[in-house]
Amino acid sequence: MEISVIGTGYVGLVTGVCLADLGHQVMCIDIDKEKIGTLKQGISPIYEEGLSDLLKKNISNKNLSFTSDYKEGLRGKEVIYIAVGTPQAMDGSADLTYVEKVCKSIARYLENDAIVVTKSTVPVGTNEWIKQTIEGNLQKDIEIKIVSNPEFLRQGSAVYDTYHGDRIVIGSEDAEALNILESINADFSIPIVKTDLRSAEMIKYASNAFLAAKISFINEMANLSERIGANIDHVAAGMGMDKRIGNAFLNAGIGYGGSCFPKDTRAVISIAKEADYEMPILENVVDSNERQRGIIVDKMMSRFERLKNKKVAILGLAFKPETDDIREAPSISVTEKLLEAGAEVCAYDPAARRNAEKVLSNKVAYADSVSEAITEADIAVILTEWKEIKKFPIEDYKKYMKSPIIFDGRNCFTLEEAKDSGAEYHSIGRPVVRDSVVYK
Ligand SMILES: NC(=O)C1=CN([C@@H]2O[C@H](COP(=O)(O)OP(=O)(O)OC[C@H]3O[C@@H](n4cnc5c(N)ncnc54)[C@H](O)[C@@H]3O)[C@@H](O)[C@H]2O)C=CC1
Ligand SMILES: O=C(O)[C@H]1O[C@H](OP(=O)(O)OP(=O)(O)OC[C@H]2O[C@@H](n3ccc(=O)[nH]c3=O)[C@H](O)[C@@H]2O)[C@H](O)[C@@H](O)[C@@H]1O
Numbered sequence: 001m002e003i004s005v006i007g008t009g010y011v012g013l014v015t016g017v018c019l020a021d022l023g024h025q026v027m028c029i030d031i032d033k034e035k036i037g038t039l040k041q042g043i044s045p046i047y048e049e050g051l052s053d054l055l056k057k058n059i060s061n062k063n064l065s066f067t068s069d070y071k072e073g074l075r076g077k078e079v080i081y082i083a084v085g086t087p088q089a090m091d092g093s094a095d096l097t098y099v100e101k102v103c104k105s106i107a108r109y110l111e112n113d114a115i116v117v118t119k120s121t122v123p124v125g126t127n128e129w130i131k132q133t134i135e136g137n138l139q140k141d142i143e144i145k146i147v148s149n150p151e152f153l154r155q156g157s158a159v160y161d162t163y164h165g166d167r168i169v170i171g172s173e174d175a176e177a178l179n180i181l182e183s184i185n186a187d188f189s190i191p192i193v194k195t196d197l198r199s200a201e202m203i204k205y206a207s208n209a210f211l212a213a214k215i216s217f218i219n220e221m222a223n224l225s226e227r228i229g230a231n232i233d234h235v236a237a238g239m240g241m242d243k244r245i246g247n248a249f250l251n252a253g254i255g256y257g258g259s260c261f262p263k264d265t266r267a268v269i270s271i272a273k274e275a276d277y278e279m280p281i282l283e284n285v286v287d288s289n290e291r292q293r294g295i296i297v298d299k300m301m302s303r304f305e306r307l308k309n310k311k312v313a314i315l316g317l318a319f320k321p322e323t324d325d326i327r328e329a330p331s332i333s334v335t336e337k338l339l340e341a342g343a344e345v346c347a348y349d350p351a352a353r354r355n356a357e358k359v360l361s362n363k364v365a366y367a368d369s370v371s372e373a374i375t376e377a378d379i380a381v382i383l384t385e386w387k388e389i390k391k392f393p394i395e396d397y398k399k400y401m402k403s404p405i406i407f408d409g410r411n412c413f414t415l416e417e418a419k420d421s422g423a424e425y426h427s428i429g430r431p432v433v434r435d436s437v438v439y440k
Contacts (some may be wrong), residue, residue, distance in 0.1 A: 001025070004077040004081070004329025004331045006037055006102050008066070010046060010259075011151045012083030014158040017054045018063035022187045028066045039066045042312050047324055047351060050159040070109040079108060079184065083119040083151075087259075090188035091158035103130055107137035110144075115177045117147045119154070119263060120316055124201045124272050127171075143178035148197050150183075150204030155258065156322030160247075162188070169193045171200025205271070209282055210263040215330060216251045216288040222252035222429025223295070229440035232429025233411060254334070254383065254409035255292035257319035259327040272371035293330045296381060296409045297337045299426050303405075304379075308342030311402070313377040315370060316410075317356040317393045324351040330409070331383045332359055339363055348373035350386055375399045385410035394421040 001024050004014035008030040020026040023408040030036050035045050040054040058064035062422065067073045074080065086096040099120060106116065118127055118136065119223040131146045138144075148171040152159035168185045170192060172178045178194055185192055193203070224310040233253045240247025256262070265286050272279045300307060319329035328330060329352075338345055352368050367373035370392040374380050380397060382389060390412045398404040404423035411427045418425035425433040432439045 002077045003079045005081040007084035014239050018162045020058035026064050027073045033068045036066045036068045038277040048158045059145045070105045073108050079115045079217045081117045086120045088263035093270035094267045103133040113143040115145045117149045119151045124198050127197045145174045146174040147177050147181050148200035161261045165190050167191045169203050171195045171197045171198050197308045205268045210270050212265045214287045216285040218252050219292045225429045254330045255289045257328040263327045283420035310343045310378045312343045312345050314347040315382045315389050318384050321386045326352050326355045377401050380406045382408040397423050
């Protein structure tokens, strides 16, 4: 089919590339001309495994092209995906400014009937508003049909998730549009849920809110386990064996981050407020996550009287491994707290340094490896569980550091490994290891 994808971020670019790879004629539109210039050369502005190869392949077989020009990008297109950002507004609600601009551009430049598909995560009712906004600004007598097709991919495994997701959700009030979207998506061989517009929008928010709640739940269990001498790794493993609970998303840590869980949980609360309904569970999930982000610095503060002039090595800046994204990453608030307390910070991340530099600038020194970051450090803090950081032998910390004291916000090592390493090891939801003794 003739398809346009508007917005070439994580969602739009991966969607466009994968649809082109299924054999559709895809044109991606973005107002960021620099990005479009890079993409035209077959260079991906984001790192996602497998994306670069698919990008180059589909540009050269002419299934995929890029433009900043809406007129060119929408010409003759039958299906138009919206995949622009919906960031958090000051009041916690989803900011629909970008979506509104896209609607106005579609209305201005589209010259034929088309199905508009919303991939962006948008509040319930937004797809109806999208239809009205486009129709209210149309320049030609053409018909617009609307489908909600929320995205469930994860950063770091976006291409894999597009081909191997658990379900594809499509919602519409228009049976024909729904059938066309079903046939486009059938080639992914993933179960398809067909529903109405509002339920599709709600499935996305409810899913993210549930996953965020699962993380906050296990984090609270971890904090309690620490206080009563249990080990959260064993607790989570035992819980997860119950199929009704499931073993995914039970990794305790320093709170969820990224561009979606924080904003989407707040957006649901905001949607509920508008519907005059309170959501005490979700409100507490958000508060609990805020507390969790501070927990690693609290642990350091209670271990050391002062952090002033302490050399602290931060290992991992990205909000999770396999991405260079630092949006709402716990590393940012942790670093700021450490700097406030007068610590000297040296950070290492295999991919996110460039993005972190934009936020933390020169207040922080950057290293090119784990060993360089921890050299002569007083304290090492693990904030992202990159493979490289997990694989760096815990017994090597004492070779490089002044004294091997590790605060691990991602439970990268077992307590047995910590015990044998000679390091002092503080983690999440597990006893402290010091002088080769596990202190319950
Ligand atoms: N990042 C993720 O893992 C996931 C994101 N989502 C949702 O998908 C949506 C997009 O998220 P991301 O891809 O992360 O966003 P992003 O911020 O990475 O990319 C958005 C892109 O849209 C472009 N853009 C903005 N205004 C435009 C306009 N008027 N015309 C054309 N292009 C325009 C920007 O230049 C940018 O390249 C959001 O609603 C998000 O909540 C959903 C699932 C996963
Ligand atoms: O709507 C979105 O944007 C996406 O949000 C998440 O994907 P993503 O933010 O890329 O990353 P996740 O792997 O879900 O991790 C989110 C955060 O939770 C944290 N997390 C995750 C799992 C866990 O067990 N513990 C934990 O602390 C991670 O460290 C990270 O900070 C969802 O997993 C995707 O399904 C969804 O499409």
